[in-house]
Amino acid sequence: MSFDDQMRDALKTFVIESLELLQDMEDGLLGLEEDQEPSERINAIFRAAHTIKGSAGLFGLDHIVAFTHVVESVLDTLRDGKLSVSPELVAILLPCCDHMIELIQAVADGEVNTKPAMTTAERQLLDGLESFLKPEPKQAMTAAQTTGEQFEASGGGVIDSGNWHLFIQFGENCLRDGMDPLSFIRYLATLGEIMSLTTFSHAMPDAESMDPESSYLGFEIVLKSDADKAAIESVFDFVREGSYIHILPLEDKIPYYVELINSLGEDNAQLGELLLKSGVITQRELQEGLNAQQAQVPQPNTRLGEILVDQQVVQQPLVNAALEKQQQIKDNKARENQTIRVDAERLDKLIDVIGELVISGAGVNLRALQTSDSALLEATSEMMRLVEEVRDGALQLRMVAIGATFSRFQRVVRDVGKELGKDISLVITGGDTEVDKSVVEKIGDPLMHLVRNAMDHGIESAEVRAARGKSSRGELRLNAYHESGSIAIEVSDDGGGLDRDRILAKAIEKGLVQPDAKLSDQEIYSLIFEPGFSTASQISNLSGRGVGMDVVKRNVTDLRGDIEVESRPGQGSTIRIRLPLTLAIIDGFLVGVGKSSYVIPLDRVVECLELSGDLNDRDYMDLRGEVLPFIRLRDLFNISGDQPRRPNVVVVHAAGVxxxxxxxxxxxxxxxxxxxxxxxxxxxxxxxGSTILGSGEVALILDVPVLVSTFEHKLQGNMHLAQA
Amino acid sequence: MPSLTIKDELTIYTAADQKSNLLMFLTAGDDLEINLANVTEIDTAGLQLLILIKREAAHLGKSLRFVMHSKAVLDVLELANLTGTFGDQVVLTQN
Amino acid sequence: MTELATIEEKLPAAQSKQTALAGQYLTFTLGGELYALGILSSKEIIDYGNLTEVPMMPVFVRGVINLRGSVVPVVDLLARFGKGSTPIAKRTGIVIVETTSETDDGGSQDLGIIVDAVNEVVEIGQQDIEPPPSFGVGIRPDFINGMAKRNGRFVILLNVSKVLSVDEMAALSKVRQDRHALPDTNNA
Incomplete structure (x- = not known):
């Protein structure tokens, strides 16, 4: 692979990953205002922007770096607590996400070497961002103060407390060596302010044995200082020998350091390094801890964390935090190792080949059945079992959670709600329901239409809602769950429900039903999926996009799924889509007509029965008191030959019929x-579609809903002609 | 009331002498007073002696007061935050 | 067949026959005539068999076969030329031809064509090729690239992209579908 190819591949990865990160960023932003504890979320958003900036820099995409840098700065201010979450902030950051997506898309489209001029839109976004970066006067003061105070200010704690806790027991000989402990304390005081000091003299023996030239005093000091631990420690450089000097973050600062540890980058996974990097221990303390660990006999068995706590260079909670962080880094690393990005095309190719393996395996099995070699039969059936396992495994590879698709609608609901002047919240459930990637890719558009439709026509305006005694905030729900080998996806709203009478009137007006037709509520509701049907009495901006519910229905049936609607007047409606979990594999029921074989999707099959003889030319039968119309495949498909004496009927269901x-x-x-x-x-x-049977023969797969509706239309056409 | 005026500095250089000097003074009575007005210099060793003598006095059930603290002594007591612990009346002298 | 006429009118004028037609050809017989396909578009020859009929398709689409795991449509050329359907005999074979769609972005599809018998691969020189007659062959002129004289017989050089135009055949199938929806046209 040439360097150019490598770069191209790397760039492709950059684009994919950046778009994913931006999706994460958008998701994060959308939930930001509701989040009670947003720090985690803010960190995640910040990291996304940071990563994009860094990667863009690697590719020399300076315009992306420049723009992202400003976004990152605002996020950084937010992260530091100097800026608080506000609707205005989210409102500027969301379009920034969009803009970054555009920039990255442009890269994907090959605009690598061109540096696009800054657009007006981008200028406006930057201006918007910068207004958040200019701190208000009050904020400026806070920023200018010491870090210690900042922390207090944000934590709301006592203002006058220091940030370091020192325990010092000077070495016994230090006086003799010409060093006066008090002078070190005086020097320490120059680094900051000694908030409190306690002198301990309990180390001093009774008068008899007390050596006046030995040092016995110990001090506990709370120091407020901007200096880091290493700088404070260096005060005691000359007396370290023989002295016990412990410098700890103050107890009430532990949360601060825990957070600091948590926010550390992920490249230092060693406990010691984490503690060192966060500044709670110094290099020397770490080295001593490590030495102590090494010095253990027969072999080191005490953990470094325990040693450090024992040596009182760090408190237990900090070690715990670092250990947790360490675990988290390990987990992330492990997850990275467990996830492999695979080219979808390669995966499809693999699944294709496995499909053929299944077919040829079935062929082998068939041959084996024709022999009576029981050992061979056993071997082939074992092989078939394994092949099927391989196939199921391969199909699993394509399964993705639908949650990512759902959460994209957070944004849609927010934007469309604004457009419509309706306050609507989106509730997502069942986001971890898995479905084949190809299904996920194709369901986006129909869902988009359903969501817009529910917001536009389903949920009433705030006034109407208030008049009906409902909360002024409308609720839209997206839900998914598995149901007997398919995935069900529901779009529900708590709006007014479908207007039965208006639908019926419209359908009659459009000639979709006869004026005297007797229809159940369900049948009337289903009319909204008929081509050319639009329920809106006035075409709004949103529904004027030329897509109707009939297109949604067609999209769904193209995916071998079906769609149904439930409605409770005044309480809302639910549209339920059922789709197969995968488009590559089908559980089928094989039937024969003449010399041909046909596959009926198993989830369409209700039951099978024998067609009783005395039907004459009727095309319906009595199914336990129900009238069951039937289609003779032999006639429909114009298959030559005679019908057998006792044909069978496969009862199928489509669109509830x-x-x-x-x-x-x-x-x-x-x-x-x-x-x-x-x-x-x-x-x-x-x-x-079609499939290949074990015999090598091709069998056609029936598309039941289309088959049934085509047949109905054909009959209706014939009837019209007969009437004409 | 027996009183002792420390004439010299209270530092590591005088500590050994001062220790016996001070311990001796403890035997002089039950209500004792030590004048620190002339202590021009004091270091940790001196501070330790002051702490020691206070502790010994308390141990023996005697009353011992430091009086007339010099500026040097006051500074050190302040730094070690012992002024309150010693509980002696502190008078600022014009030294 | 008004629909067919419309489609014919829409087809572009037959391309210049002076382009280099010389090269290797696979010749085969079908309905007593001798035809030739450019060797480059012919992928393989298989025996006729195991064909699955697809209902509601025009008669020139005989069905589909399984070609090593791929489902490949099989076209009856005789029916495509409007000369009735090809009877299946012992030597009947299927030539797998690679076609490229004219409207799609160069996507290729394999198609099978039914032949009575495959003859041989021959080299046909430019001097042996004559432009097709505008009538008399009984086949739409745009299906023919030229006529080659060989061993005293005429060989019809087929224009694969026209004869096996998936777009045109799909359009014809649709026409049939729509007609099929009307009564009394089932066997039209």
């Missing part, structure tokens, strides 16, 4: 890999 499919033979259930039929067959309605 049961239909029978008359077939010659029932062959059985099997799981199979879907092969698209290609463009040539793009117009064949009622076929959802």
């Amino acid at each position: 049961k239909t029978g499919l008359v077939v010659d033979r029932l062959i059985g259930e099997f799981q199979t890999v879907i092969k698209p039929l290609g463009k040539l067959f793009g117009h064949v309605e009622g076929l959802g």
Whole structure:
């Protein structure tokens, strides 16, 4: 691979990762105002911006670095607590995210070497950001004060307390060596302010044995100082020998240092280094601790943390914090190692090949069945089991949680709500429900439409809501869960629900139903999915995008799913989409008509029964008192040959309606890999693809909802013609 | 009331002599007073002696007061935060 | 067949036949005529068999086969030329041809064509190639790149991208679908 190729690959990775980080950033920003303890969130947002800036710098994308730098500065101020979370701040940062996405997209589109001129939009964003960077006079004072005070100010604690706690027991010989402990204390006082000092003399023996030339005094000092631990420690450089000198962060400063440890970068995973980096221990203390650890016989078995606490150079909570951080870093590293970014195309190729493996395995199995070699049969069935396991494993690789798709709507709901002048909150549940990546990719647009629709038409204006005794804030819910081999996705609102009468009137007006038709509520609600149906009495900005619910429905059925609507007048409505978990594999029910085999998706099959003989030419039957219309596949597909004496009926359901499919033979259930039929067959309605059977033969997969509705339309067309 | 005036500095250089001097003085009575007015110099060793003598006096159930602290003594007591602990009346002298 | 006429009118004029047509060809017989395909577009030859019919497709789409795990449509050229469907016999074979879509961004698709028998791979020189006659062959002129004289017989050099135009065939299928939706056209 040439250097250019490597760069291109690296740049691709940069783009992908940056876009992911920006998504995280946006998610973080959207939840910021609600977060009671936002520090974690702010850190995450900051880190995202920081990482993007750093990576962009590696590629020499100076315009991205420049812009991100300002964003990062604002976030840094926020992180330091000098700026507080406000709707205005979020409102400026969100468009900044968008702008960064644009910048990075431009890079993805090949604009690497061009340095785009700063747009007006960017200028405006920067101006907006900078207004947050100019501190108000009061804030400026705070910033100018010492770090100690800043901490107190933000923590709201006692103002006059120091930040270091010193315990000093001078060496017994220091007086003899010509060093006066008190002079060191005086010198210490020059580093800051001694807030309190206690002299201990309990080390002094009784008068008899007391040596007046020995030093016995100990001091406990609280020092307020900007100096770091190493600087304070250096005060005692000359008397360290034989003295006990412990400098600890003050107890009430422990949370501050815990936070500091937590905010450390992730490149120093050693406990000692973490403590050292956060400034709670000095290099010397660390070295002594390590020496003590090494000196243990027969071999070091006390942990460094324990030693440091024992030696009183650091308090236990700080060691704990550092240990936690260390664990976290390890976990992150481990997670990094556990996650591999894989080219989706390669994964698809693998799944394709595994699909073929399944097919050829089925072929081998079939051959084996024709012999009566029991050892061979056993071997092939074991092989099939393994192959299926491999296939399931491969399909698992493509599964992703739907949460990322859902959380994108936080932004949509926020923006659209603003546009509509409605206060609407989005509640997401079931975000960890997993579904095939290809399904996730394709469900975004239909969901977008449903969400906009629910916000526009579903949720009433605040006045109407108030009049109906509801909270003025509307609620939109996105929910997902697994249900018998499919994923169900719900978009619900707590609005007014569907207007049954208006839908019916409109449908009659549009000629979708006969004026005298007797329809159940459910059937009426389903009319909103009919082509050319629009419920809005006035077309608003949002619904005027030329996409109707019929398009949503078509998108969903294209994914072999179905859609239904539930509505409670005055309380809201729920639109439920059911989709297969994967588009690559189907649990099928194999049936035969003439010489051909067809696969009916198993989740469409309700039951199978024999068609009783005396039907004459009727195309419906009695299913336990219910009228069951049926479609004769032989006729529909124009298959030559005679119908067997006792054909079978497969009862299928589509859009809540049961239909029978008359077939010659029932062959059985099997799981199979879907092969698209290609463009040539793009117009064949009622076929959802093909699959290869164990015999090597191709079987066609029926698309039940389309098949049924096409058949109905055809019948209606015939009836119209008959009437004409 | 027996009183002792320390004439010299209270430092490491005089500490050994001062220790016996002070301990001797403890036997002079039950209500004792030590005048520190002439202590022009005091270091940790001197401070230790003051602490020691106070402790011994208390130990023996005798009353011992430091009086007429010199500026040097006051500074050290202030620094060691012992003024209150010793509980002696402190009079600022014009030294 | 008004729809067909419309589609024909939309097709661009037959391309210049003076382009270099010389090269290697795979010749085959179908319905008594001798045809040739450029060797570069012919991928492989397989025996006819295990074909799955796809319902509601025009008669020239015979169905699909499994070609080592890929589902490949099989076209009946005779039906495509409007000369009835090809009877299946012992020597019937399928030539797998790679076609590129004209409208899609260069995506290629494999198609099978049914032949009565595969003959040989031959070298045809430019001097042996004549422009196609505007009528008389009984095949749409734009399907033919030229006529080559070989061993005293004419070989029809097929224009693969036209004959096997997936876009056109899909459009024709759609036409059939729509007609199919009407009564009494099931066997049209």
